[in-house]
Amino acid sequence: MHALKVTRAEDFPEWYQAVVREADLAELSPTRGSMIIKPWGYGIWERIQSELDRRIKETGHENYYFPLLIPLSFIAKEADHVEGFAKEMAVVTHHRLKAIDGVLKPDPEAELAEPFIIRPTSETIIGDAFSRWIKSYRDLPLKLNQWANVMRWEMRTRMFLRTAEFLWQEGHTAHVDEADAMDETMLALEIYRSFAEDFLAIPVVAGEKPENERFPGAVRTYSIEAMMQDGKALQAGTSHYLGTHFAEAQNIRYQDKDGAQTLAHTTSWGVSTRLIGGVIMTHGDDDGLRTPPAVAPRQIVIVPMLRGKPEDADLKAYCAALAKELGALTVFGSGLRAFVDVKDAKPADKRWDWVRRGAPLICEIGPRDAANGQVTFIKRNALREGEKIKSHTLARADFVAQARQLLEAMQAELFAEAKTRLEANIRADFETFADLERHYGTEDKEGEFKGWVRVCWSRPTGAALEEVGERLKALKLTIRNAPLAQPAAFGKCVFTGAPAVEEILIARAY
Amino acid sequence: MHALKVTRAEDFPEWYQAVVREADLAELSPTRGSMIIKPWGYGIWERIQSELDRRIKETGHENYYFPLLIPLSFIAKEADHVEGFAKEMAVVTHHRLKAIDGVLKPDPEAELAEPFIIRPTSETIIGDAFSRWIKSYRDLPLKLNQWANVMRWEMRTRMFLRTAEFLWQEGHTAHVDEADAMDETMLALEIYRSFAEDFLAIPVVAGEKPENERFPGAVRTYSIEAMMQDGKALQAGTSHYLGTHFAEAQNIRYQDKDGAQTLAHTTSWGVSTRLIGGVIMTHGDDDGLRTPPAVAPRQIVIVPMLRGKPEDADLKAYCAALAKELGALTVFGSGLRAFVDVKDAKPADKRWDWVRRGAPLICEIGPRDAANGQVTFIKRNALREGEKIKSHTLARADFVAQARQLLEAMQAELFAEAKTRLEANIRADFETFADLERHYGTEDKEGEFKGWVRVCWSRPTGAALEEVGERLKALKLTIRNAPLAQPAAFGKCVFTGAPAVEEILIARAY
Numbered sequence A, B: 001m002h003a004l005k006v007t008r009a010e011d012f013p014e015w016y017q018a019v020v021r022e023a024d025l026a027e028l029s030p031t032r033g034s035m036i037i038k039p040w041g042y043g044i045w046e047r048i049q050s051e052l053d054r055r056i057k058e059t060g061h062e063n064y065y066f067p068l069l070i071p072l073s074f075i076a077k078e079a080d081h082v083e084g085f086a087k088e089m090a091v092v093t094h095h096r097l098k099a100i101d102g103v104l105k106p107d108p109e110a111e112l113a114e115p116f117i118i119r120p121t122s123e124t125i126i127g128d129a130f131s132r133w134i135k136s137y138r139d140l141p142l143k144l145n146q147w148a149n150v151m152r153w154e155m156r157t158r159m160f161l162r163t164a165e166f167l168w169q170e171g172h173t174a175h176v177d178e179a180d181a182m183d184e185t186m187l188a189l190e191i192y193r194s195f196a197e198d199f200l201a202i203p204v205v206a207g208e209k210p211e212n213e214r215f216p217g218a219v220r221t222y223s224i225e226a227m228m229q230d231g232k233a234l235q236a237g238t239s240h241y242l243g244t245h246f247a248e249a250q251n252i253r254y255q256d257k258d259g260a261q262t263l264a265h266t267t268s269w270g271v272s273t274r275l276i277g278g279v280i281m282t283h284g285d286d287d288g289l290r291t292p293p294a295v296a297p298r299q300i301v302i303v304p305m306l307r308g309k310p311e312d313a314d315l316k317a318y319c320a321a322l323a324k325e326l327g328a329l330t331v332f333g334s335g336l337r338a339f340v341d342v343k344d345a346k347p348a349d350k351r352w353d354w355v356r357r358g359a360p361l362i363c364e365i366g367p368r369d370a371a372n373g374q375v376t377f378i379k380r381n382a383l384r385e386g387e388k389i390k391s392h393t394l395a396r397a398d399f400v401a402q403a404r405q406l407l408e409a410m411q412a413e414l415f416a417e418a419k420t421r422l423e424a425n426i427r428a429d430f431e432t433f434a435d436l437e438r439h440y441g442t443e444d445k446e447g448e449f450k451g452w453v454r455v456c457w458s459r460p461t462g463a464a465l466e467e468v469g470e471r472l473k474a475l476k477l478t479i480r481n482a483p484l485a486q487p488a489a490f491g492k493c494v495f496t497g498a499p500a501v502e503e504i505l506i507a508r509a510y
Helices: A012-022 A039-058 A079-088 A123-133 A178-198 A245-250 A274-283 A312-327 A347-357 A367-372 A396-424 A433-440 A462-474 B012-022 B039-058 B079-088 B123-133 B178-198 B245-250 B274-283 B312-327 B347-357 B367-372 B396-424 B433-440 B462-474
Strands: A026-028 A035-037 A069-071 A091-094 A097-100 A103-106 A111-118 A142-151 A165-175 A204-208 A220-227 A233-241 A253-255 A261-263 A265-272 A300-304 A338-340 A361-365 A374-379 A392-395 A452-457 A478-483 A502-507 B026-028 B035-037 B069-071 B091-094 B097-100 B103-106 B111-118 B142-151 B165-175 B204-208 B220-227 B233-241 B253-255 B261-263 B265-272 B300-304 B338-340 B361-365 B374-379 B392-395 B452-457 B478-483 B502-507
Touching: A012 A026, A012 A274, A035 A039, A039 A142, A039 A165, A039 A178, A039 A274, A079 A245, A123 A142, A123 A165, A123 A245, A123 A265, A142 B142, A165 A178, A178 A204, A178 A220, A178 A233, A178 A265, A204 A502, A220 A274, A220 A396, A220 A478, A220 A502, A233 A274, A245 A265, A265 A274, A274 A396, A300 A312, A300 A347, A312 A338, A312 A361, A312 A367, A312 A396, A347 A361, A361 A396, A367 A374, A374 A396, A392 A396, A433 A452, A462 A478, B012 B026, B012 B274, B035 B039, B039 B142, B039 B165, B039 B178, B039 B274, B079 B245, B123 B142, B123 B165, B123 B245, B123 B265, B165 B178, B178 B204, B178 B220, B178 B233, B178 B265, B204 B502, B220 B274, B220 B396, B220 B478, B220 B502, B233 B274, B245 B265, B265 B274, B274 B396, B300 B312, B300 B347, B312 B338, B312 B361, B312 B367, B312 B396, B347 B361, B361 B396, B367 B374, B374 B396, B392 B396, B433 B452, B462 B478
Parallel strands: A300 A338, A300 A361, B300 B338, B300 B361
Antiparallel strands: A026 A035, A069 A111, A091 A111, A091 B091, A097 A103, A142 A165, A165 A265, A204 A220, A204 A478, A220 A233, A233 A265, A253 A261, A361 A374, A374 A392, A452 A502, A478 A502, B026 B035, B069 B111, B091 B111, B097 B103, B142 B165, B165 B265, B204 B220, B204 B478, B220 B233, B233 B265, B253 B261, B361 B374, B374 B392, B452 B502, B478 B502
16 A cells, blocks of 8 residues: 555556645646646755756856747747747737726737747847847856746646746856857756756766757757656756857857957756656655655654644654754755644644655654654655555654764665666667667557667768658657767667767657 | 936936946846846845745745736636736737748637736736635635746836836735734735845835725735835835635635635735835945845955956965855855956956945955955945045954954944934924925925825725825825824824824825
């Protein structure tokens, strides 16, 4: 028996929805395709924001805020960009409502001369500002970041993974030349890799996307890819070298040291609330979420075993003192987040609530613990021994002394577990497309674990790449990226048999 | 000579725009009515967010995130609410663009069956969630908060003070009865009062708005009002007791202890980026902004007097070590924010940049300072002695030892200065409307300092209040609020001569 009604093995997509619901992370809203993010989910996002913001600022970026609405003419300037985004934008056409025959409608007299779109991403409006701000090479590099909501009109939505509105961070920078812009592109990618691994305990493979998977308007797109527990890939962050495409479209030029007017090279990069989906599908188990301690809104939850009797007061005092002592500690660079749950509910219900949310350490303190000066607790990442819940008891002083280490160890264990899964499930022994077909073409059931493959290819372009894409699509596969770490020599292209030039990762993906 | 080209006395509105521009706080964007918030302005907002968020959480509220887009039918449910907001909303009518005759337009085939509006405030969509979440008295109080962007289609905009899009925090709570909801309404008001005074150094008067100035749909609206340096009032935050209006419109009912289905009582309260406008008009001077130290993105800025010579390296090292030492200190509950400005620009230009932005302490360190182990600095709130810039010198160890105290003293001095201005400029000696007309009706020039008046009134309602509003409007005045602190007895109503029941503040306002 587990805390969720559906297990990962039975039905992974259903299990995912169950975790989102039972861990009280988010729920669907009456606005089609948008979700309501609830405190445990938003708390994880706040931790992501605060730590990633620190790393982004530390590397010389400053935060700005640009308008939500982008004039329609802006989006039309970069041809690939509009092709990539025009099909899924929310369009604002009126600025007033009016009761017409008793029904509230857009006021025909308040139609906008030029419609606005709700930003799906902000290259165009930020590029416009760049063109005004950048005059000389002295103004470069210009490195900025924005935390914002964006909107893409998705037809099939899944909470956190693909929603019409989502929250994200978008970095935008301008540079004197390709070399400097590429350094920035790789810097952002490395920020994402280290953040995902160190802070979210999600191991990833960083690499370059193939031509047909690039961001609309990019010269090169890089991604970090994570393996979910169903063996699918999740693109968890992207970094784009935009070359001079947006600079040309928006006239971003600077006077170089010789006095010549020169096009700037720009980059953009982003991660979003999708990361929370990655946390769920990397660390969740059949009892709910296991929140990595670094990112858990509450790291140690203390549940007093109240009985509605006079002794309760002593018990509460014991728990409050414990929480205070724990709160004075530092872990993962911040104050330890300890919390006493005194809600009017049964202790067992509270325990299971916190298990489903994945609070890392859950202390259940009864009168005997208080009397003996001890702490009884469960570790969320090692919840059971066989079917039974495994609890631990330590003297209070020892628990406080070890708290930091317990949380750090859990963070490391979650990462190691996911890292082992990733490494054990990338096959590197496929040499022909027939191997791929054998492996991916014979599904016993929807969602069977297939993992990723790492194969050699000759990096075809244009129509030849289109054809590769079609062949993979028939197996529901996509090329995820060409990992940064490449061997010295290559075999033959798995698609054409021609000499290969690169290794790529292929997988089913979210 | 001052750092700005226009002084407060010459032209206050022009001076305001000059500060926004010269302190690099924000600029107009190509999206009509929306601004681009730049790092110094956004940094102030980040400080506001982080400190206010702490206070909001400390008082038992949790953060959520609700959708940006609200279905049109939701906004129509509360009659007063729609009346108040329908005239100024951005309406989303399409979800796709299409090239029609080569021009990108909203795709006629992608017209939404029900339009969405961009949230001008979120009572309706949050109320809908309340109606689903609240079942029993055990679910109450439900106290939540959201940090979000909102949009109101303003025709006349002024940066930070009134923009189409702005950033804010909106609290929304539900309670078992009026008493509990009113406690919450007053708690939020007190959070705003203490935050404005302690953290932004803006003295305010907290009080209740008259009936005709209430939030659309509210039973009672409270505000904090601040006096700007031109004598006008700025409403800096509001807290609303919504009674059961939204609960009725959205069916927010709970089962009470006796099993009966009962309407919940709700509240809402918010502050926005408008607060930054308040900081500017409270603390700015003719040299730019004076940023209160608690909220300054950089509290101590160190400008090394570099000369492009080999000695520069030593000077930079001296400054970096000083910044590191300062950064280890704690002030206003956070780490001290020290910064070395090594930008490639003339030291004098850098000094004036920081003066205009209002960095609290600006250190100018030359080779002699480094050699003597001392720090030469200016205090932004006491910049000049006569016309001359006044600089101070302290031994480095003394400067570090006194840094916290220097910043705390400056915070207190800025508050005291504004408090003196507020108290000295509320006249309380007017007994008739003729007094008001004499004072406000004879302007020599636009923008002359008139301050506020505190008068008695009989609190008329309905048509009688409308008439009072019209009479005041002719003098460009509005009732700001009825301060919480009221005398024991009242004179006669300044409008009608009838026995008064309350004192109110009257002023010109933003």
